[in-house]
Each structure stands twice: as structure tokens, then as C-alpha cells.
Amino acid sequence: MQEQISKEREIRLMKGNEALAEAAIRAGMHAYFGYPITPQSEILEYLTEQMPKRNFKVLQAESEVASINMIYGAAGAGARVMTTSSSPGISLMQEGLSYIASAELPCVVANVVRGGPGLGTIQPSQGDYFQAVKGGGHGDYRLIVLAPNSVQEMADFVFDGFRLAEKYRNPVMILTDGALGQMMEKVALPPEGSLEHVVPEWATVGKPKTREPNIITSLFIEPEKMQAVNIHLQKKYKTIEENEIRYEEYHTEDAEIILTAFGLSSRLCQKAVDLAREAGIKVGLLRPITLFPFPYQRISELAHDAKAFLTVEMNAGQMVEDVRLAVNGKKPVFFTGKMGGIIPSPEEILAKVEEMAANINNLTEVER
């Protein structure tokens, strides 16, 4: 079966940004609205170049504020739509994302994260974890957040993103970074048209006489109605938590130290695990693939046998807060990270692991 699927796929050498764009076309995206920003402008460039040859629409908007609202309009009209940006542009989209989440519109938004805060740097970062996972815009809402760690996953997660967005009528964010966007790798692309699309019955496509008007809105002025909408949303998020958690484990079976990392950091950690294992240290890696829903339960289980955790991120320590929630004080949780567009090396991670291993039975979290 696996072989058959891979035979249908086309092998290409591509940048992560290009792979994501190509995958969106193959996933049957109807329209893309975006605005240039480094390090993700290749997506808009690739799509504008392809548009005359393929069956989809692209529009360069006047701002990220406009692009996310074009997404709202087009998704509300029943189309399969995507926008992409990088950190400062994603900040501008937060208003629209809150409206989209409340109006329950499916769409995919990719954030090719760069270092911040502020105008920051164009170098890769994971500093937008909080923004993606904990809200970003106003009100109680959730994005489904997928964190690729390869060019292959930059492509695959577009398919997963549309599938999840449409299944749950919820915006999906692909949280990636400038390195994954810019680097070239081999990618096996799924065939075009392999993801079915049906125009949803709630879409505003013009009201036939036979039905009531379809209204896309996030306005519920009576508190009782607004509360009912919120209860419905929370129920949906719970269903998503029950069904859609994804993670990967690497040598966790006998691990005394569990590394936790997402996206690019998880690849560096995988290398660090190999180096540590060569040095005889029992280290494993848990990599959350979905950041919402987050694999709290699995991390909690691992906390039973492991002696300590080390979370590695390209930020000041954001996902580590969720790891600590999951571990819930059972074992010490440490953090190491780089900020501002610096990527930690596997050797630096190894050094931290060795330091922990040397004192494994006597670790406390004071150095937090």
C-alpha cells in the first residue's frame, strides 16, 4: 500500500515554501490571497507564476489585514482557500483569524516564522508558538496547529490542513519557520485532485427560494446566544483534542532524559539523541506534530519512567510551559533555546544533555 502511494507521487527537489505552494495547488486550493514578506515570499511568487497554467486563483492583497479578510469572504463562499505570511504579517491577521474561528470557516494559514518581537529579523525562529497555540486574537478560540519539520511535511500538511479545516470548520495553521521555508529537500508530491471538495451547504453562494439565507457572521449580541456559540466551539475543540493529536517518538522506550521539541528543533534534537546514544546516555525525543491539540497525555505517561525532560526551542521557552503542564511536577523539566533567529546546534543540545546526565538522580528545576 505504502509503495503504491509513493508510486503515485512525483519526486521533486524543492524549497519548503515552493513545496507548500505546489501542494496547495495539488490539494485543490481554489484561491490564495497573500502579501509579500520575507522569508515566505516564494509562496506568492510560485503561485502567481503557476496561476495561468493551473486551475486556481491568486490575488496579491494590499496588506495582511486585507488578505485574511479575503480568505474570510472566499471561505464563506465555500471555496478551499489558503494564505501565508511570516510573523509580523501573522500578527496583522489575528483580528481576521478570531472572526474566522468564530464564524467557523475552514482555511489554511501558514506562518513561516521569523525572529521577533517587532520587525525582528528575517532569520528562522519559533517565537510564535504562544500566538499560534494560545490564541493571538481576541476571545476563546483555537486554531488547529500543525508543525512540520521537513520539506516533505511542508507539502503533506497542506493536505492534512485542508482535510482538518473542512472536517471541523476551523482554521488550521501550519507553524513552520524561515529555515524550513528556504531549505531544499527531496519531496514526494501527491497527485493533483486527490483531495475531494464539496461546496458546503452553509456557504453564501446565492440563496435559492427553497432555503433560508446563509449568513456568515461572528456577531451574537445576546449574551445567551454568544455563550451557546462558545459552548459549541469548546465542544468542538474537545472533539479535536480527542481525535487529532499527533506526535512522533524517537528512542523513548528506555530513555531517562526525554527531549521535547517541535518543528525544526525536533530535527536537531533527533541528531542530538543519536550523539547522546553514541556516548551511552539514554535519551529519547517526543516531537509534537499537532501543537493544538497538544499531546499532554503522552508526555504525562512518559513522565512516569523518565527521570527528566529537556525542551528545546528557538525561542525564550514557550512550548515548555505546556510540557510542564503535562509533566505536572512529576519530574524536573529543563529548557534550552536560542532566540532572535539563531538555530541551536545538536552539539549544544548534547552538551546540555550531558550536563543533565552527569547529575541525573539529583536534578532540580532551580536553574529554570
Add this chain to the structure above:
Amino acid sequence: MSTDVLTQELQQGFDCVYEKPDTLTDTRFHYCPGCGHGVAHRILMETIQELGIAEQTVGVAPVGCSVFAYHYMNIDMQEAAHGRACAVATGVKRVLPDRYVFTYQGDGDLAAIGTAETIHAVNRGENILIVFINNAIYGMTGGQMAPTTLAKMVTSTTPYGRETDWIGFPLKMTDLVAHLPGAYYVTRQAVHTPNAVRKAKKAIRNAFEYQKLNKGTCFVEIVSNCPSGWKMNPSDSNKWLEENMLPFYPLGDLKVPEKA
């Protein structure tokens, strides 16, 4: 027409019933007595009914007094964030190019927070109709100054009158967009007299007919009153509109399609 004549004609079976179009729901307008929104809604939806395009039309409501437009308009509608109606309408129209798409926006929504979205939608020549209700005030939030507020005009945030030397000048959005090559038809109308209502309705009808041609954006400003925000009774507000608003916002076409 005197009452006697009317009675006589009614007795003779003269059809005087002014019916509500199917394109309006049975929900009662929440608008203040004498407000222009009700008339503007009515002529817009009558036109959609008369053209027989209700099944092919998608409307976009703004944030402002007409935020609940979709309660009254019996067609598929989207509620946009404040100022973003033109971007939302762009999204709808780009994926449904054969539908009629309109936005219905007030002056706070369109001329302040939504300036960028409006200018760029028109500049791209989006094939949509933008209905712009200009009453020179933020009605829903309680009568604050809008970009369109006249010089010296008193509002809740210009309690001593709009001092243009430090708060700026009233913005003529319609004049601005008329200069853009993407604009196909730009007109300024009003709904304070029966004659004005007839002309405004004709303008809306023109705009929908032009939308079929795919030649660019149609922009219909409707200069309106705000009795509550202006702190006037409806008839005084219409008089004030005529004496103060219309000299600054003169009615008429600003851009009409060139004859083929």
C-alpha cells in the same frame, strides 16, 4: 392627491398597496425613526427583487448601525469585521465571479478604518457594488466624529465643533475613488426626499446592471441623516442635511461609463 380622490380611487379598485419585496425579511428595522438606513435598505432590496437577481446575489454587511443588515436582507450575506467589507467582498467575488456582490457600509466603516480596503478594491476594479451611507457621524457608538464630519459640526468627540486645524478635514471618499481607473460608475445620491429616493434607486439599479459587464467597481454614496446622532427630529435633520451636508457633498454623478 386629496383624501377624497384617494378614497374614490380605492373604491374603484386602484391598486395602492406598496408591498414589501420578498428580498426583505419580516424583521422590523431597528433603525431610529427618520433614519435613512431603512429607505436605503428598501431601495437596494427592491432593486435586487426587480432585477430578479436575489438568487445570484451575496451581500456584505459592515460594522456600524447597519451591522444587522443581514437580519433584514433576505439573501445570502456575510458579516465583515469593521472596515473590511471590501476585502471580504473581494474574496467572495473572486471565487464566485458570476454572482452579484455588494457591500453596504457606513462612513466610519468605509472612510476611516476601511480606507485601505476600499481604495484598493476600487483600484483593482473589483466587480462589486459599494453602497456607502454617509451621515457624517458614528451612529452606532453614540455619535462620535467620523472622517466625514463637517467642519464646525458638533459630535460627542468634537463637543466644541470639529476644529479642522487640529483634527483634520472632512474626507470626500467618493471624490477620491472617482479618480481611480478601476472605478466604473461613481455617484452621490440621497434619500431625504421622494425625488432623491427615486434617483438613488435608479443609481443602484444602474450599478447592478453595470456589474454584469465586468468593467470595474460601482460606488454609490448615499448622503443620509442621523437624527439621533445629530440630536434633531427627523424633519429638522433632513432640513439640516439639505442646508449643510449637500453644499459640501453635492449630489450627482462623479464618474459615468463612457458611451461606447
